[in-house]
Amino acid sequence: MNCPEAREAFTDLYDGTLSGPPLASLSQHLDGCSACRAEWVAFRRAMDALKALGDEEPSRGFAARVAERIEAPRWWQRAAATLVFPLRVKLPIHAAALVLLGMAGLWMSQRSPELQRAAVEHAPVAKERPSPVTEAAPPPIPPTSTKETEAVARPSAPPPKTVAPQKFPPPPAGAGKVAGPAAVPADQDVAHTPPAREEAARPLVAPPAVAVPQVQGGVADPGRLQSAPPPPEARTKAESTPRADTGVSVMQRSISVPARRSADDLFSSAVTEFAAQRYEPAIGDLRAFLAQHPNDGRVPDARFLLADAYRAQRRYAEASDEFEAFLRQYPTHRRAPDALYRHGEIRLLLGDQSGCNILRDALNRYPDAPEAAAARETLPARCP
Amino acid sequence: MSARNFTGWTGTLEDVTGLKLQQANGDARALGAVDEDRRLVDRAKAGDVRAFEALVRRYERWVFTLALRMVGDRGDAEDIAQEVFLKAYRGLQGFRGGSRFSTWLYAIASHHCLNHLAGRDSRARRAERTGNPTDRHGGVLPSALDRVADASPGPDAVLERHELRRVIQNELVQLTEQHRIVLILRDIQGMSYEDIAETLGVELGTVRSRLHRARMELKARLEPLLANRSET
Secondary structure (H helix, E strand, O other), X not given: OOHHHHHHOHHHHHHOOOOHHHHHHHHHHHHHOHHHHHHHHHHHHHHHHHXXXXXXXXXXXXXXHHHHHHHOOOHHHHHHHHHOOOHHHHHHHHHHHHHHHHHHHHXXXXXXXXXXXXXXXXXXXXXXXXXHHHHHOOOOOOOOOOHHXXXXXXXXXXXOOOOOOOOOOOXXXXXXXXXXXXXXXXXXXXXXXXXXXXXXXXHHHOHHHHHHHHOOOOOOOHHHHOOOOOOHXXXXXXXXXXXXXXXXXXXXXXXXXXXXXXXXXXXXHHHHHHHOOOHHHHHHHHHHHHHHOOOOOOHHHHHHHHHHHHHHOOOHHHHHHHHHHHXXXXXXXXOHHHHHHHHHHHHHHOOOOHHHHHHHHHHHHOOOOOOHHHHHHHHHHHOO | OOHHHHHHHHHHHHHHHHHHXXXXXXXXXXXXXXXXXXXXXXXXXXXXXXXXXXXXHHHHHHHHHHHHHHHOOHHHHHHHHHHHXXXXXXXXXXXXXXXXXXXXXXXXXXXXXXXXXXXXXHHHHXXXXXXXXXXXXXXXXXXXXXXXXXOOOOOOHHHHHHHHHHHHHHHHOOOOHHHHHHHHHHHHOOOOHHHHHHHHOOOHHHHHHHHHHHHHHHHHHHHHHHHHHHHO
């Protein structure tokens, strides 16, 4: 048996289908041929590595989702079903739909700016009736979430001049009533309300602040429109941080303090997610890892993985930025060759011809890197 | 190569014996499974969706693994697996029971994967003709980069192991579809030559020759990487 014949028999040998004289002949050849022995070892090693890939499971609830799709009527079945409804079924449905449409139209028209203006014109009537909250509210520190109380209780307060940031849409016409005393009891000490409750109460108050521009001709009652900003002293007493007077800042504060996780936990979780090709959570973990553990020894690996995760998600612009940053910070890292080749390739994928120069640079600096061969193929094809 | 390493080949015979035993055990289990499959198929044919859902649970892992190894992307693989089961459900009335349900399902899954890849390749070729930058195997990952074999040892063994798996998966998707599917059916899913031939609708000799070429090609691709790793 010669070498090609021996190598041709590897598959049979591996599958255990070789026996008798062919097996003896192959055995004899392998005993005497070190090259074929090495080939056989490499063959087995590759097969073992392939087998190690193993089975994978789909995400949880896969079977139920399939069943759901089976049970859901297909589009033509739905269309057919709609067409062949008997009249006695269709008529009530159509009638109900018409009624609903009418109600929706009415609801929307009531929230139009014109009707809001009409509501504003009735403001003096409301002003004549003193609010129970005004009487009940403690004068020195008015509750911050019932700003109208403060405005009415201090008639000398300046009329609203500034307009709250236009982040909120114009409020519904009935917003003044909703956000009034019923929303926050007058005897509630909002200054001591925990942030979460304060947060919950705030949306009822914040949106009406933008009602100011719609009040034309100065007929508006500030108390009714709730547009007066709280005086600085009230703000200072009621809230612990200077910027806590906007719902957004409270929200940002609550979001920007995530539970701190250990470096090992974050990194391991990121790697696991990455390996399972769940790149979005991997990116989240990696970013958290980098933010919370900037001095950890695995930071370079994490930065490389982050760039690679973006690349796998085809978010090439972000991947390019990350690889570039990685190369700038760790030019001699063992992953620098990979990063450079990938960076060049990504630039090309972004349609940026500077990728050609990056790949040429990579070939000059790391001509023996395993990825050099691929780059040599890429260059003539994409960089004429 | 050391003598200790070389004894690996005589060890192969033991491994092969073990493999055969494993296959025999698997066959015994399979016989019981065939009856259960038949019962579930009958109920599903009568309109019992829950019975079909049970069939999905029995085979979801198999179908998903095949799809994942063929396309290399979990999201795509899950979509493909869903389509395979939907196709199977819609074609269930045509399944006469002449072969095992598993073989019938594997055939649907294999052909669906091959069709999906063929469609993706043609889309990639179209994109290439129109000059859009795209990767060479239809968008999973930029292929020139996929071939990067990160042979350097890292500080974190977990990371390295995952990367190794990723690199092997990436090398696997570089093989032609016909080679890849035979390799997956045989060496990952553990099917017999006969079942592979039936599933793919090809001759036994074709299975054997494709498998051998696929194995040799994968060996050549992985050799530098695995040699480096074993040295380190």
